[in-house]
Amino acid sequence: MLLFxxxxxxxxxxxxxxxxxxxxATLDFAGGEAHPLVGMLPEHVIVPLAEVPGLGSTLELLATEASSPLCGHRHVIDKLFEIVLIKLIRHLLEHPEAGRHPHTSGLLSGLAQPQLARALTAMHESPEHPWTLAELAEIAHLSRSAFSLRFRELVGVPPHxxxxxxxxxxxxQLLLHDHAVIDVATAVGYSGxxxxxxxxxxxxxxxRAWAQTRAHAGA
Incomplete structure (x- = not known):
């Protein structure tokens, strides 16, 4: 499998x-290149299907759906490709040497480090929480200085x-699903x-302008 x-x-x-x-298939992330998931991936990924359990069979299903345009096939293809992407990311997390240079920083590097992965997961699961450096360091079982230094070295930016x-x-993502701006602000920990x-x-x-621009682009 090749991914660009x-x-x-x-x-x-x-x-x-x-x-x-x-x-x-084409991937479209809100935020484009600024999306953390995009930033974590290298310029290209080449993975033999046999190295990722279930990847080959999932791609076979995807190819079958693509060649047989039955009712609902578009939704099935989208979901199957999401599964393919998840399997690929899991593989890269378990085998970071397959997708990055040892000195590359980014989300992938952070998630591959168990202590930082705990802090990253906490931020991902509760973006509305007013996270402090002390809280994140405690989750990672590191001192504040050690956590801040390691986070910046591996992820490439400070925790905040x-x-x-x-x-x-x-x-x-919420704006793309027509959530009100004030509700979106609350969901990510800010006032309007x-x-x-x-x-x-x-x-x-x-x-509001960004959401309208995206809506017109997808119309």
Whole structure:
């Protein structure tokens, strides 16, 4: 399986006389390259199907659905590809050498480190919580200084900066599902005014304008 997370230009060639079947899909994350999941992935991933349990059979189902446009096949394909992506990310977490250079920083590096993974999971599961450095360090079973240093070394940004980025990502997902701005702000731990100001600083548009732009783009 080949994955190009960053829209890297690429081309496939097949030797003369040979044939190949390709099943292609496009990933679209709210926030684009700024999405933590996109940032955690390398320029490209090449994984033999046999190395990831269940990946080959899932791709076979996906190919079958793609070649037989029955009722609901679009939704089935989307869900199957989500499963493929989850399996691939699990593989990269368990075998980080397969997807990154040893000195690469990012979410993948942080999740591969058990102590930081606990803190990252806490932030992901409760973005609305007013996390402090002391709380996150305690979850990671590290001192505040050790946690802050290790987090920055492996993830690439300070904990607070990462939390803000994650909150923006969660907010974008909620906005895409037509949640009111005030409800989105509460869901990610801000008041309406402070959230709108922060969102505009990070994204370049107000929450409402961003949601409208995305809606028009997908229309």
């Amino acid at each position: 997370p960053h829209a890297t230009p690429h081309a496939f060639t097949v030797p003369a006389g040979a044939t190949a079947d390709l099943a292609c 900066e990462y939390l803000i980025g994650w909150r923006i990502t969660v907010a974008q 005014t402070s959230f709108s100001r922060l969102f505009a600083q990070r994204v370049g548009q107000s929450p």
